[in-house]
Amino acid sequence: MHDAERITLAHGNGGRRTRELIDEIFATRLGGPDLDTEVDAARLRLPGDDWAVTVDGFTVEPIEFPGGDIGALAVHGTVNDLSVSGAEPVHLSVSAFLEEGLEFEVLVRLVDSFARAAKEAGVTVVAGDTKVVPRGHGGGAYFTTTGLGRIVRGDLSAKSVRPGDVILVSGPVGDHGIAVMLARESFDLRGDVRSDCASVLPLCKTVWDVPGLRFLRDPTRGGIATVAHELSRAARATVRLREAEIPVRDPVRGVCEMLGYDPYYLACEGRVVAVVAPDEADVVLERWRNADGGADARLIGRVDEGPARVVLETSIGGSRILDELEDDPLPRIC
Amino acid sequence: MHDAERITLAHGNGGRRTRELIDEIFATRLGGPDLDTEVDAARLRLPGDDWAVTVDGFTVEPIEFPGGDIGALAVHGTVNDLSVSGAEPVHLSVSAFLEEGLEFEVLVRLVDSFARAAKEAGVTVVAGDTKVVPRGHGGGAYFTTTGLGRIVRGDLSAKSVRPGDVILVSGPVGDHGIAVMLARESFDLRGDVRSDCASVLPLCKTVWDVPGLRFLRDPTRGGIATVAHELSRAARATVRLREAEIPVRDPVRGVCEMLGYDPYYLACEGRVVAVVAPDEADVVLERWRNADGGADARLIGRVDEGPARVVLETSIGGSRILDELEDDPLPRIC
Numbered sequence: 001m002h003d004a005e006r007i008t009l010a011h012g013n014g015g016r017r018t019r020e021l022i023d024e025i026f027a028t029r030l031g032g033p034d035l036d037t038e039v040d041a042a043r044l045r046l047p048g049d050d051w052a053v054t055v056d057g058f059t060v061e062p063i064e065f066p067g068g069d070i071g072a073l074a075v076h077g078t079v080n081d082l083s084v085s086g087a088e089p090v091h092l093s094v095s096a097f098l099e100e101g102l103e104f105e106v107l108v109r110l111v112d113s114f115a116r117a118a119k120e121a122g123v124t125v126v127a128g129d130t131k132v133v134p135r136g137h138g139g140g141a142y143f144t145t146t147g148l149g150r151i152v153r154g155d156l157s158a159k160s161v162r163p164g165d166v167i168l169v170s171g172p173v174g175d176h177g178i179a180v181m182l183a184r185e186s187f188d189l190r191g192d193v194r195s196d197c198a199s200v201l202p203l204c205k206t207v208w209d210v211p212g213l214r215f216l217r218d219p220t221r222g223g224i225a226t227v228a229h230e231l232s233r234a235a236r237a238t239v240r241l242r243e244a245e246i247p248v249r250d251p252v253r254g255v256c257e258m259l260g261y262d263p264y265y266l267a268c269e270g271r272v273v274a275v276v277a278p279d280e281a282d283v284v285l286e287r288w289r290n291a292d293g294g295a296d297a298r299l300i301g302r303v304d305e306g307p308a309r310v311v312l313e314t315s316i317g318g319s320r321i322l323d324e325l326e327d328d329p330l331p332r333i334c
Numbered sequence: 335m336h337d338a339e340r341i342t343l344a345h346g347n348g349g350r351r352t353r354e355l356i357d358e359i360f361a362t363r364l365g366g367p368d369l370d371t372e373v374d375a376a377r378l379r380l381p382g383d384d385w386a387v388t389v390d391g392f393t394v395e396p397i398e399f400p401g402g403d404i405g406a407l408a409v410h411g412t413v414n415d416l417s418v419s420g421a422e423p424v425h426l427s428v429s430a431f432l433e434e435g436l437e438f439e440v441l442v443r444l445v446d447s448f449a450r451a452a453k454e455a456g457v458t459v460v461a462g463d464t465k466v467v468p469r470g471h472g473g474g475a476y477f478t479t480t481g482l483g484r485i486v487r488g489d490l491s492a493k494s495v496r497p498g499d500v501i502l503v504s505g506p507v508g509d510h511g512i513a514v515m516l517a518r519e520s521f522d523l524r525g526d527v528r529s530d531c532a533s534v535l536p537l538c539k540t541v542w543d544v545p546g547l548r549f550l551r552d553p554t555r556g557g558i559a560t561v562a563h564e565l566s567r568a569a570r571a572t573v574r575l576r577e578a579e580i581p582v583r584d585p586v587r588g589v590c591e592m593l594g595y596d597p598y599y600l601a602c603e604g605r606v607v608a609v610v611a612p613d614e615a616d617v618v619l620e621r622w623r624n625a626d627g628g629a630d631a632r633l634i635g636r637v638d639e640g641p642a643r644v645v646l647e648t649s650i651g652g653s654r655i656l657d658e659l660e661d662d663p664l665p666r667i668c
Binding site: 010012013014015016017018039040041042043044045046047048049050051052053054055056057058059081082084085087091093094095096097126127128129130131133134136137138139142144146147148149151154157217218220221222226265267324325326327332 | 347349352373380392419425427428429464471472473554599658660661
């Protein structure tokens with residue numbers, strides 16, 4: 001393999017080059033006691049607890065961006081889906097579609113980043129697969145991760161949300177969406193905005209035991225507006241968000257104003273939205289502010305009796321409906 | 335969604351169209367008691383058995399071919415990896431990368447096919463994700479499936495293979511590879527060869543309790559030659575295959591001769607290779623011949639003392655080395 005600096009179709013044929021790719025690039029970085037590259041399936045002893053399972057595909061363009069890359073994203077995305085489901089992430093499987101021509105140097109950075117994120121979240125990689133797709137397909141690399149987690153807090157659900165509950169967010173919104181968009185273009189703004197790509201496991205863990213916690217969600221594709229729609233549908237209630245309270249960093253707001261984006265629809269990859277009984281909002285906020293990544297946590301809205309819709313109370317005292325996302329403001333963001 | 339006949343980037347944005355795509359196309363066909371499209375992770379109670387986990391990505395071109403399609407393949411591939419690992423398939427997760435412009439009519443056929451294969455194998459789909467990639471980037475559709483199975487026979491391993499063991503195959507080799515290749519071209523031969531794409535669970539189940547069974551493997555990418563190499567490496571022994579005994583259908587042999595392919599390197603998607611103690615070969619062959627898909631099962635070779643290599647004993651009494659696969663004879667086959 002060392003004589004080639006790029007992925008070729010032969011790396012996907014199941015023969016010597018596939019084996020070398022897996023052994024030299026993937027297994028050395030992701031391996032552990034549960035990863036055996038010579039078997040068709042890994043063996044796991046899963047204690048008879050309740051388990052959570054989730055799957056996510058990742059297609060971000062570009063595959064490396066300020067604050068992260070598709071390797072870290074593929075771990076965090078699935079770890080975060082388990083975390084907001086009240087589950088401690090335990091195992092991951094990973095499937096990679098690599099584009100013919102991808103530089104090994106880049107692939108190694110992605111896999112290193114994947115490995116760091118997995119280690120940080122305490123998950124072991126138990127199964128993997130790689131395929132190679134022809135040049136021009138595949139956007140460099142796509143990843144799919146499936147995660148298994150042990151359920152610690154099992155009753156979190158949008159269906160348990162009720163009027164009177166309040167909505168919190170763990171930090172500023174839209175950083176990931178804008179960082180990725182800027183990385184595609186050659187704006188001078190580049191570098192001012194970094195993706196928030198991170199594990200939200202520490203934020204979730206610290207509030208799993210709050211009795212009045214109803215629901216957690218990481219606002220990825222479609223942003224906090226899409227989470228708000230999901231809540232309004234599930235609770236059959238009106239969700240009111242307060243523009244003045246929603247944290248948006250200045251450079252993100254600046255880019256949004258310049259280009260006509262609405263930050264509430266932009267993807268975050270390291271934030272959590274919580275819905276909580278009003279008398280426990282302060283507990284959650286305090287714990288978040290003391291946890292990694294939660295310094296800017298805010299109460300941003302509430303659930304009200306009323307028709308299922310999402311209303312933004314604007315900073316100047318008016319209000320507007322936040323419609324469900326129709327056209328994609330920014331494709332291939334995660 | 336009904337006003338659009340093709341997948342658009344908006345179907346991947348996490349908003350209304352994504353929800354409709356998931357609810358109307360995927361959930362209606364793949365849904366069951368364990369699939370809830372409104373949660374980030376599905377909840378499973380996994381009894382404290384030993385479990386097997388496996389993941390596979392699928393990129394076949396074309397996505398529909400005589401005898402199968404990428405939907406069926408994505409189920410069978412993972413079901414088969416569990417089956418040859420001695421595990422009863424129980425749960426599947428699925429991730430789809432859909433290409434902008436894919437016709438709904440085609441997608442519905444793929445998902446129907448996926449659902450039929452899952453039902454046939456007795457697996458439930460517990461988690462799913464879809465992403466949309468720009469026109470030209472996704473070869474129609476890529477799928478990744480992760481499978482969880484309950485281990486019934488836990489000691490199958492290439493490492494337990496020893497000199498004296500014999501090698502069996504459940505049916506003719508190379509049908510899948512040739513069927514897919516012909517489907518790409520406009521040969522008149524098209525239609526003469528159908529993919530063997532199928533579940534090998536019935537074949538595996540029927541022999542899991544044979545004490546002398548050492549190893550099972552589905553010869554996909556790289557074909558039986560690649561399985562033979564894996565065996566020779568693990569057993570540090572010479573694997574001898576007998577050309578006259580390896581079943582190859584006439585039209586497959588004809589196409590191989592015409593185009594210079596070696597059928598032993600071509601992918602199968604519904605065959606099993608077994609390694610078994612010599613005195614139990616007849617038991618396995620008899621059970622296979624009485625099971626679905628095993629009518630043409632044959633003893634095709636043996637494991638001998640000697641250097642780790644694969645030797646083909648030819649029909650005319652000579653022998654040649656089967657090298658490890660280097661260049662891809664046929665990319666994007668599964």
